[in-house]
Amino acid sequence: MAYLDLDVTLTEQQRQLKAEVHKFSVEVLRPAALALDKMPPEKVVEKGSLYWQAMAKMYENGYHTATLLGHPGSLAQDPVALHILWEELAYGSVGFAVALGVSFFCATVAQTVGNPKLIDKFYTPFVNCKDASIMSCWGATEPDHGSDNLMIGTDIYHNKNITQQCKAVKKGSDWVINGQKAAWVSNGPVATNIMLSVNLVPEMGLAGGGSCMLDLNQPGVSRGRPLDKLGQRELPQGEIFFDNVVCPGDQMIMDQTAYEIVGEMTLAHANMGMGAFFTGLAQACYDLALQYTKERVQGGRRLCEHAWIQARLFDMFSTVETCRAFSRSVMVYNIKTFPPSPQHSIASKVYCTNSALKVATEAVQLFGGLGLSKELPIEKLFRDARAGLIEDGTNDALSIVGGNMLVR
Numbered sequence: 444m445a446y447l448d449l450d451v452t453l454t455e456q457q458r459q460l461k462a463e464v465h466k467f468s469v470e471v472l473r474p475a476a477l478a479l480d481k482m483p484p485e486k487v488v489e490k491g492s493l494y495w496q497a498m499a500k501m502y503e504n505g506y507h508t509a510t511l512l513g514h515p516g517s518l519a520q521d522p523v524a525l526h527i528l529w530e531e532l533a534y535g536s537v538g539f540a541v542a543l544g545v546s547f548f549c550a551t552v553a554q555t556v557g558n559p560k561l562i563d564k565f566y567t568p569f570v571n572c573k574d575a576s577i578m579s580c581w582g583a584t585e586p587d588h589g590s591d592n593l594m595i596g597t598d599i600y601h602n603k604n605i606t607q608q609c610k611a612v613k614k615g616s617d618w619v620i621n622g623q624k625a626a627w628v629s630n631g632p633v634a635t636n637i638m639l640s641v642n643l644v645p646e647m648g649l650a651g652g653g654s655c656m657l658d659l660n661q662p663g664v665s666r667g668r669p670l671d672k673l674g675q676r677e678l679p680q681g682e683i684f685f686d687n688v689v690c691p692g693d694q695m696i697m698d699q700t701a702y703e704i705v706g707e708m709t710l711a712h713a714n715m716g717m718g719a720f721f722t723g724l725a726q727a728c729y730d731l732a733l734q735y736t737k738e739r740v741q742g743g744r745r746l747c748e749h750a751w752i753q754a755r756l757f758d759m760f761s762t763v764e765t766c767r768a769f770s771r772s773v774m775v776y777n778i779k780t781f782p783p784s785p786q787h788s789i790a791s792k793v794y795c796t797n798s799a800l801k802v803a804t805e806a807v808q809l810f811g812g813l814g815l816s817k818e819l820p821i822e823k824l825f826r827d828a829r830a831g832l833i834e835d836g837t838n839d840a841l842s843i844v845g846g847n848m849l850v851r
Contacts, residue, residue, distance in 0.1 A: 548581050653697055732805065
C-alpha cells in the first residue's frame with residue numbers, strides 16, 4: 444500500500460479489501476482509463492471496448508452489489524469498508540468509480556421500495572449480472588436545468604415559473620412521459636434503465652417533481668451522441684429523449700408529496716460518495732508527485748531534497764489526510780443514522796473536490812513541463828479533478844443549498 448491509513452480500528456477484512464481494490468484499481472482501471480481518454484467518445488462505448496471490459500471486471504468482482512443489503516459481499520452495513528471501496532476505485536479512475544456508483548440506482552431503489560414486481564424487473568437481473576450489460580443512470584439534469592434541480596429548500600426550487608422540462612402526465616393507471624435530459628447524464632449512453640426525475644405538478648415549480656424507474660430499451664426512448672468532454676472520459680455521458688414513453692403506475696415510486704424530502708436524502712448519499720471518490724483522486728495525485736520528486740534531479744539534487752518542495756508536499760499530504768478523515772466520518776454517520784445529514788455530505792463533496800483540484804494543480808506544478816505532457820497520467824488526473832467542481836451539482840450551487848440548510 445502506497446500510504447498509511449490512520450484508522451487503527453480497521454479490521455483485517457477491511458485492510459484486505461483496501462489492498463485488493465487498490466491493486467485492481469492500479470492494474471486494471473487506471474490503464475483502461477488512460478487508454479480510453481485518448482479515444483473519441485463513440486469508440487469508448489463501442490461493444491467490446493476497454494470500457495466494457497473494465498466495467499465487466501468490476502461486476503465480476505461483485506463491486507456493483509456493494510450497497511445492496513443482504514447480498515453476498517454487500518458493504519451496505521459497513522460504511523468504513525464502503526468508503527474504502529469508493530476511495531480505492533477512484534484512486535485508479537474517478538470516472539469508473541462514478542460510473543459504478545450510478546449503475547445500481549434502480550436496483551437499490553427497487554430493494555428499498557420492496558415491490559416484488561420492481562425487484563423482479565430492476566433488482567434481480569442486476570445482482571445476477573456479471574458483464575455490466577445491465578446498469579442504471581440518473582436522469583436529473585436538463586438543457587435548462589442543472590444544479591438548480593438540487594437547490595432544495597431555496598426560493599428557486601419553489602418558484603412556480605421554473606419547472607422541469609421532462610414531464611409526466613397521468614393516463615389511466617400509467618404515466619406518459621415527454622421531454623429531454625441533458626448530455627450530462629452519467630451512464631446515459633450505455634445504461635439499460637434510468638432513475639428519472641420528472642415534473643408532475645408544474646404550479647409547484649421544481650418541488651412538484653416525481654421519480655420513476657424506466658426501461659430505456661422501450662419505445663419512445665432515444666439518445667444523443669456520447670458527450671465529448673474535458674475529463675473523466677471513461678465515464679460515458681449523454682442526453683436522453685422521451686417521446687410519449689409509458690411508465691407503469693407502480694414504477695412511479697415517488698410523487699410531489701415526498702419529492703423534496705427524499706431529494707434531500709438522495710443528495711446526502713450522492714454527495715457523500717463524491718467526497719470518497721475525490722479523496723481517492725487526491726491521494727493518487729499526491730502519490731504520483733511524491734514518487735516523481737524522489738526521482739527527478741534539479742539543482743544538483745533530487746527535487747524532494749529541496750526544502751520548499753518538502754513544504755509543498757507536506758501541504759498536499761495534510762490536505763489528503765483531511766479529506767479522508769472528513770469524508771469517511773460523513774459516510775459513517777449518514778449510513779448509520781436516520782435521517783442523514785445532507786449539509787455534511789455537501790460539505791464533504793465541496794471540500795474534497797476543491798481539495799482534489801488543489802492537490803492535482805500542485806502535482807502538475809511539481810512535474811514541471813512533464814506535468815503538461817500526455818505521456819504521463821498526471822495531466823489527465825488534473826482534468827478529472829477539475830470536472831469534480833461541476834458534476835453532481837456545482838460547488839457554487841451546493842454551497843448555497845448547504846448554507847440554506849444551516850439557517851433554517
